[in-house]
Amino acid sequence: MTSLVKPVETRRLYQSIADQINTLIRHGSFQAGARLPPERELAQQLGVSRPSLREALIALEIRGQVEIRMGSGVYVCEVGSETSPLTAMGESPTELMQARAAIEGSVIVLACTRLTSDGTARLQKTLDVMRDLIAAGRSPLEPDRQFHIAIAEIAGNSVLTRLVGELFDGRNDPIAAKASVLSENITTWGVALSEHERILRTLEARDPIAAQAAIRSHLKASEERWVGDA
Numbered sequence: 001m002t003s004l005v006k007p008v009e010t011r012r013l014y015q016s017i018a019d020q021i022n023t024l025i026r027h028g029s030f031q032a033g034a035r036l037p038p039e040r041e042l043a044q045q046l047g048v049s050r051p052s053l054r055e056a057l058i059a060l061e062i063r064g065q066v067e068i069r070m071g072s073g074v075y076v077c078e079v080g081s082e083t084s085p086l087t088a089m090g091e092s093p094t095e096l097m098q099a100r101a102a103i104e105g106s107v108i109v110l111a112c113t114r115l116t117s118d119g120t121a122r123l124q125k126t127l128d129v130m131r132d133l134i135a136a137g138r139s140p141l142e143p144d145r146q147f148h149i150a151i152a153e154i155a156g157n158s159v160l161t162r163l164v165g166e167l168f169d170g171r172n173d174p175i176a177a178k179a180s181v182l183s184e185n186i187t188t189w190g191v192a193l194s195e196h197e198r199i200l201r202t203l204e205a206r207d208p209i210a211a212q213a214a215i216r217s218h219l220k221a222s223e224e225r226w227v228g229d230a
Contacts, residue, residue, distance in 0.1 A: 014175070017048055017056035018086040022065060025076055035073045036066070051094050051227040058178050058227075059089050068182065090173020097223035100167045101216045104148065107164060108199070108215050110155035112208040119154045123147060123200050127193065134189050145169075147196055151203075151215075179226040188225050195221060 021042075024030055036042055036057075043053045057074050060066045063086065067075045111119075126147040130140035145168050152161040170176060195218035202211035 012088060012092050013048075013052050014055035014059055014092055015086045015088060017046060017052055018059045020046055021056060021060060022086070025065065030076045032076050032078045034076050036076065038073070051223075052092075054227040055092055055094065055175060055179070058182070059086055059175055062089060062174055062178055070182070089175040091170050091176070093171075093176045093179050093226045094223055096167065096170045096176060097219050097226070100164075101219040103160065103163055103167065104151070104219065105212045105216045107152050107155045107157070107160050108203070108211045109208040110157065110160075111151045112203060112206050112211050114154055114156055115203055115206065116154075119150070120200075120204060122150050123154075123203070126150060127196055127200065130189075130193050130196065134186055134193060137186060139184075140189055140193070144192070144196070151199075176226070183225050183227075191225075192218070192222065 021030075021036075030036060037045070039050050039053060043050045046053065048056075057066060057068060061068050061074075065077055067077055069075060126143040129143040130147070133140040133143065145165075148168055149161065149165055152164040155161075171180060195214070199211065199214045199218060202214045205211075
């Protein structure tokens with residue numbers, strides 16, 4: 001009997017929204033080659049937030065059902081035989097960044113009390129590497145990760161360090177990775193570097209309230225660059 005039992009998949013909101021859009025496409029509400037309504041209008045029609053809608057559209061593009069053309073809109077691809085519900089493509093990027101803000105906002109408070117000159121130098125080095133990579137037109141993702149991991153290690157809690165790393169690596173999930181491709185460029189990375197520099201200044205000042213505000217502001221800004229209402 002137990003061999004017939006299968007785990008029940010926890011549905012993410014973007015999956016449900018994507019399924020609604022897929023149903024509309026298959027029922028002829030949106031023809032192949034047609035442009036979907038603007039995000040604000042479509043979000044109102046479906047009764048969802050624009051970030052959640054954007055995640056659903058990204059998921060549909062990964063599955064080949066729509067094409068997102070930057071500056072033009074979202075277009076329906078040739079309708080095939082795909083009728084199955086959308087499978088999970090990772091955590092919601094919005095929820096992922098909110099989880100990071102909750103955990104890293106607490107971690108940095110601990111780091112403020114335990115920062116040493118060596119820790120400061122380590123953090124500064126990651127920012128220097130980020131700056132050099134951005135200047136060279138390359139992605140500074142690895143030193144970005146090292147910066148957040150270093151703060152957790154300075155805080156001195158191995159469990160929190162592991163969680164920070166695992167949540168950061170959630171950006172490698174298909175939906176988060178696609179959101180990154182659509183939104184990240186040298187300009188946005190430059191902004192992110194400035195946000196990191198502000199975080200380091202608040203740490204150096206041993207100001208836990210300012211440090212917590214700085215890292216949460218950075219992660220909220222990152223979320224908005226991915227799937228925000230901008």
